[in-house]
Amino acid sequence: MGRRLVVVLFLDLVGWTRLAERVDPEPLQVLLERYYEICCARVEEHGGVVEKFIGDAIMAVFGTSVSQEDDALRALRTAFQIRADVGALRTPGGAPVEVHCGIAAGEALVTHSARAGIRVVGDVVNLAARLQSAATAGEVVVNDVVAHLARRHIIMQPLAPLQLKGKAEPVPAYLATDQAAMPDRTGDGPRLVNRDAERAHLRGAFDRVARERRSHAVAVLGPPGIGKTRLVRSIMDDLVAAGGTALTAVGTCPSYGANGSYLALVEVMDALIRQSASGRELAWADSHIAAVLSGLRDASRSRQGAATPGPGVEEISRATRELLAVAGATGPLVVVWDALEWAGPSLLRLVGELIDGLPDLPLLTVCVGRPEMTERDTAWVRALVGRDVVNVGALTTDDSAVLAASLATAVDDPNDVRAHDVDLVDQVTLYCAGNPLFIQLMLESVVPGQPVADTPPTITAMVGAMLDRMPEPARHLVGVASVVGPTFTLDDLALLAGPVPSADVDSLVERQIIRPTGEDGGFRFVQQPVHEVAYGRLEKEQRYAWHRRLAEQNIGPAFHFEAAARLLTDLRPDDAELPALSHQAAKALLREGTAALRQRDVPAAIELLRRAVTMVPDGQDKCRSVAAIRLSDALMLAGDSEGAVAAVADAVRRATDERGRLPCLIQQELLAVRLGRTDGVGVESLAVRLGADAADRLSWCRLEQLRMLLHLRSGFFGAAESAAAVALTHARAIGDAYEEDRLLAALCEVQQWSPTPVADKLAGCVELVKRFADDRFVQVPVLAAQARCLALLGDVSGAHDALAAARVAAEQLRLTMGRVVIDQASGVVHALAGAHAEAAGHYRAAADALERAGHAPAALTLRAQAVRELARLRPTGEVVADLAALWERRAEMDVRGQIACMSAAVRLADVGGTPLAAEEVLLMLDNTDDPCLRAEVQFDLAQRHRRMGDHAAAEAMANAAVDSYASVGATQPLQAVRSWM
Ligand SMILES: Nc1ncnc2c1ncn2[C@@H]1O[C@H](COP(=O)(O)OP(=O)(O)OP(=O)(O)O)[C@@H](O)[C@H]1O
Ligand SMILES: [Mg+2]
Numbered sequence: 001m002g003r004r005l006v007v008v009l010f011l012d013l014v015g016w017t018r019l020a021e022r023v024d025p026e027p028l029q030v031l032l033e034r035y036y037e038i039c040c041a042r043v044e045e046h047g048g049v050v051e052k053f054i055g056d057a058i059m060a061v062f063g064t065s066v067s068q069e070d071d072a073l074r075a076l077r078t079a080f081q082i083r084a085d086v087g088a089l090r091t092p093g094g095a096p097v098e099v100h101c102g103i104a105a106g107e108a109l110v111t112h113s114a115r116a117g118i119r120v121v122g123d124v125v126n127l128a129a130r131l132q133s134a135a136t137a138g139e140v141v142v143n144d145v146v147a148h149l150a151r152r153h154i155i156m157q158p159l160a161p162l163q164l165k166g167k168a169e170p171v172p173a174y175l176a177t178d179q180a181a182m183p184d185r186t187g188d189g190p191r192l193v194n195r196d197a198e199r200a201h202l203r204g205a206f207d208r209v210a211r212e213r214r215s216h217a218v219a220v221l222g223p224p225g226i227g228k229t230r231l232v233r234s235i236m237d238d239l240v241a242a243g244g245t246a247l248t249a250v251g252t253c254p255s256y257g258a259n260g261s262y263l264a265l266v267e268v269m270d271a272l273i274r275q276s277a278s279g280r281e282l283a284w285a286d287s288h289i290a291a292v293l294s295g296l297r298d299a300s301r302s303r304q305g306a307a308t309p310g311p312g313v314e315e316i317s318r319a320t321r322e323l324l325a326v327a328g329a330t331g332p333l334v335v336v337w338d339a340l341e342w343a344g345p346s347l348l349r350l351v352g353e354l355i356d357g358l359p360d361l362p363l364l365t366v367c368v369g370r371p372e373m374t375e376r377d378t379a380w381v382r383a384l385v386g387r388d389v390v391n392v393g394a395l396t397t398d399d400s401a402v403l404a405a406s407l408a409t410a411v412d413d414p415n416d417v418r419a420h421d422v423d424l425v426d427q428v429t430l431y432c433a434g435n436p437l438f439i440q441l442m443l444e445s446v447v448p449g450q451p452v453a454d455t456p457p458t459i460t461a462m463v464g465a466m467l468d469r470m471p472e473p474a475r476h477l478v479g480v481a482s483v484v485g486p487t488f489t490l491d492d493l494a495l496l497a498g499p500v501p502s503a504d505v506d507s508l509v510e511r512q513i514i515r516p517t518g519e520d521g522g523f524r525f526v527q528q529p530v531h532e533v534a535y536g537r538l539e540k541e542q543r544y545a546w547h548r549r550l551a552e553q554n555i556g557p558a559f560h561f562e563a564a565a566r567l568l569t570d571l572r573p574d575d576a577e578l579p580a581l582s583h584q585a586a587k588a589l590l591r592e593g594t595a596a597l598r599q600r601d602v603p604a605a606i607e608l609l610r611r612a613v614t615m616v617p618d619g620q621d622k623c624r625s626v627a628a629i630r631l632s633d634a635l636m637l638a639g640d641s642e643g644a645v646a647a648v649a650d651a652v653r654r655a656t657d658e659r660g661r662l663p664c665l666i667q668q669e670l671l672a673v674r675l676g677r678t679d680g681v682g683v684e685s686l687a688v689r690l691g692a693d694a695a696d697r698l699s700w701c702r703l704e705q706l707r708m709l710l711h712l713r714s715g716f717f718g719a720a721e722s723a724a725a726v727a728l729t730h731a732r733a734i735g736d737a738y739e740e741d742r743l744l745a746a747l748c749e750v751q752q753w754s755p756t757p758v759a760d761k762l763a764g765c766v767e768l769v770k771r772f773a774d775d776r777f778v779q780v781p782v783l784a785a786q787a788r789c790l791a792l793l794g795d796v797s798g799a800h801d802a803l804a805a806a807r808v809a810a811e812q813l814r815l816t817m818g819r820v821v822i823d824q825a826s827g828v829v830h831a832l833a834g835a836h837a838e839a840a841g842h843y844r845a846a847a848d849a850l851e852r853a854g855h856a857p858a859a860l861t862l863r864a865q866a867v868r869e870l871a872r873l874r875p876t877g878e879v880v881a882d883l884a885a886l887w888e889r890r891a892e893m894d895v896r897g898q899i900a901c902m903s904a905a906v907r908l909a910d911v912g913g914t915p916l917a918a919e920e921v922l923l924m925l926d927n928t929d930d931p932c933l934r935a936e937v938q939f940d941l942a943q944r945h946r947r948m949g950d951h952a953a954a955e956a957m958a959n960a961a962v963d964s965y966a967s968v969g970a971t972q973p974l975q976a977v978r979s980w981m
Contacts, residue, residue, distance in 0.1 A: 213361075217364075225462060758968050
């Protein structure tokens with residue numbers, strides 16, 4: 001029977017022990033028998049089962065084999081009636097007898113065996129018993145779930161949270177009064193949203209009936225809560241508001257109760273008599289009709305079951321026909337039979353007779369029900385659905401959002417966050433997939449300030465009841481599908497449950513439980529709550545087995561291995577298979593998390609990698625380290641540097657051996673360097689610890705990345721490039737595509753400034769552009785680097801083409817940093833072509849963007865480059881002032897920035913800039929191995945020397961510049977220096 005939401009009722013006589021001491025057991029036994037009788041009768045009447053008697057206490061459960069959406073209400077009504085009935089009993093001494101009662105709703109495991117009958121196991125049972133002990137004489141005390149489920153019907157008074165035996169936390173409790181709360185959920189609902197087409201259909205049917213004076217019937221079908229009743233009532237309201245001669249009557253079939261079979265009919269007859277004078281006259285004048293009416297009313301009121309038989313079906317049928325005929329003589333009629341899925345066979349037969357038997361009456365019959373209504377063995381229902389049906393489906397997303405927003409803002413309390421919470425409206429809209437009742441229930445259960453988390457018990461109750469009313473094969477299928485996930489294929493289902501009969505699938509589609517996704521054999525749950533509740537009702541052993549089978553077939557391995565491991569942890573934490581299963585889950589999560597990281601889906605990567613870290617079992621240090629390192633990469637991308645540091649520190653703490661610890665220590669150092677918290681002194685000692693462990697390629701790979709970073713920091717790009725190249729070899733050796741991609745991108749960036757020949761760099765760029773053809777995010781910096789190489793080789797138009805392609809990608813993908821890189825490269829390309837003003841403009845644009853993004857030091861370097869370009873034009877006072885401001889901040893810049901500042905100062909020295917000795921600049925050049933940067937400054941110095949009249953020094957410097965450019969084959973600037981000479 002599985003896990004389900006049940007309602008447990010405990011009830012006990014007050015003062016029984018004291019009474020037993022004073023009174024003879026024989027009269028006491030008589031009293032007890034009567035009390036048992038009352039309890040059993042009331043519980044059964046309301047659809048519950050008595051699980052056991054313990055002395056004078058009884059335990060009853062609602063929702064064990066079939067859930068009803070109103071199980072909580074049923075339990076409450078049972079308690080009230082037992083209290084009233086028992087109140088009429090007397091003790092042998094003549095004193096009144098009183099009961100106290102506790103009711104709790106919650107999840108429980110329900111089992112059934114021939115020997116033990118129904119067994120309910122779960123905390124909810126203990127809770128109900130404790131609530132009962134807390135109730136004083138005559139009180140019915142309930143838990144918060146019952147209070148929530150029944151609050152629309154019964155007024156609940158909150159009690160101070162109860163400190164209950166065996167419960168660590170105080171338990172919220174409510175006193176159920178017997179005052180009725182707002183009874184009808186359709187009454188004061190929110191403004192009707194949309195449904196224009198459905199309304200037009202029904203309105204058209206009514207107009208035809210009125211015009212042609214012929215009877216017609218329409219079926220209105222749809223899943224629970226979709227708005228069938230609301231739709232039909234809106235039409236009736238319109239007719240009443242229009243003030244015509246139409247008479248309207250609604251009969252709603254109650255969901256349970258032995259006396260309910262004709263209740264809807266009584267409602268319809270009463271409505272007709274109320275509105276039609278001739279109907280009233282007939283009911284008074286015709287004694288048979290009067291007898292039918294009073295007989296049906298008595299039967300529906302009586303609790304005890306009638307002693308004499310009620311009116312015969314023929315009399316009932318005739319009386320109804322006569323009444324309809326006289327009422328219809330004055331104007332058109334609309335008769336609505338609502339909730340026909342609950343109708344008993346006699347009412348169903350009668351409705352069919354009325355539809356077929358009064359063809360010339362201007363009567364519109366509207367038969368409203370859930371899809372299961374069509375499964376009743378009733379020919380007329382099937383014929384009707386074939387003839388004229390309004391299928392009420394989900395609201396569109398926009399309409400759902402309108403409804404959710406109007407419900408959220410209808411909250412009285414202006415401080416209530418629901419009223420202002422746009423995210424909440426979105427979440428609820430998404431979750432409830434167009435079901436207005438779910439939207440309403442969801443919003444009611446949201447606690448202000450807290451995210452939408454669990455399915456509210458009201459929805460669990462509704463959906464559980466709906467599932468229980470489905471035929472077994474279809475219900476089974478829903479359970480199987482729920483394990484696969486919100487979407488599934490028939491193949492997935494077949495894997496778990498064998499071939500799936502298409503009739504079962506069709507029936508689920510008809511009930512609007514699932515719908516095809518468009519992909520071959522693919523389906524999805526229409527409503528998330530249905531998926532969740534169906535899943536929650538499966539036993540954990542079953543879920544575990546199915547998740548595992550799916551994972552082993554490589555269907556969503558990360559999700560299914562993880563789910564299986566969690567379930568096994570709950571079921572058998574000592575199971576010998578658990579560590580291996582958790583390891584598989586961790587590995588699969590790591591794979592998916594890394595894939596997300598490669599796609600730069602940072603939030604997804606963070607989530608998956610966190611889960612991977614949690615899943616790793618003891619003894620699998622390596623797996624945990626890799627997951628923690630990737631997690632820290634993802635957190636850095638998200639700007640959460642503290643989170644990144646913490647993730648690695650945690651892995652270091654949990655590592656049990658050097659193999660697991662070292663990669664994390666390396667990553668820790670790497671992060672510290674990137675965050676400017678250390679200058680990387682620890683790197684060589686880490687290398688020593690790593691020793692000759694050639695197999696630990698990943699650690700080596702990261703260690704080389706650390707070295708690369710340190711060389712970059714100090715301006716030695718050749719060394720940085722070598723380190724990156726070694727790291728790349730390690731990444732390739734272990735087939736780690738994630739590290740490989742990262743390193744290729746890094747290598748391309750480092751090479752821009754390294755002493756590698758320009759032609760080789762260009763070849764590398766061309767290869768990478770191809771490799772990343774489908775990932776333009778990575779391609780943009782490569783194109784920028786390519787443009788720079790082409791410009792250095794004198795191919796200006798090729799450089800501009802590469803920049804244009806990069807710009808298109810950056811615009812289309814909205815890459816802020818991509819634009820910075822492009823501006824930076826454009827600066828270089830323009831500078832090489834002698835367009836210094838344009839070059840300065842690009843550098844400034846890049847600097848502005850970097851500053852906005854919070855990268856102040858990098859922005860300063862670009863500003864220095866902009867000033868240097870301007871200094872190469874005719875220098876102005878403004879440029880001199882700009883440089884002076886930058887000069888003050890030299891210490892904040894990296895090596896390239898400092899050198900750019902100096903080279904600008906050299907240029908501006910003649911016009912009153914900062915006085916600077918050439919020697920000082922040359923000394924600074926020792927801090928970098930970037931040949932182009934060195935050559936630029938050397939050329940600047942050469943020009944200065946010539947301006948100062950020192951031709952020998954000028955020539956020496958120019959020769960040095962030529963050598964520098966020649967060493968990397970930068971033909972274009974080389975040419976420029978040569979022609980100056
Ligand atoms: N189009 C709508 N606009 C606004 N509220 C709606 C709309 N449709 C339904 N509702 C609200 O949603 C709730 C459920 O609607 P209703 O009771 O009509 O569902 P139902 O299909 O009759 O369900 P059931 O099968 O349980 O009888 C009601 O509170 C109703 O007011
Ligand atoms: Mg309804």
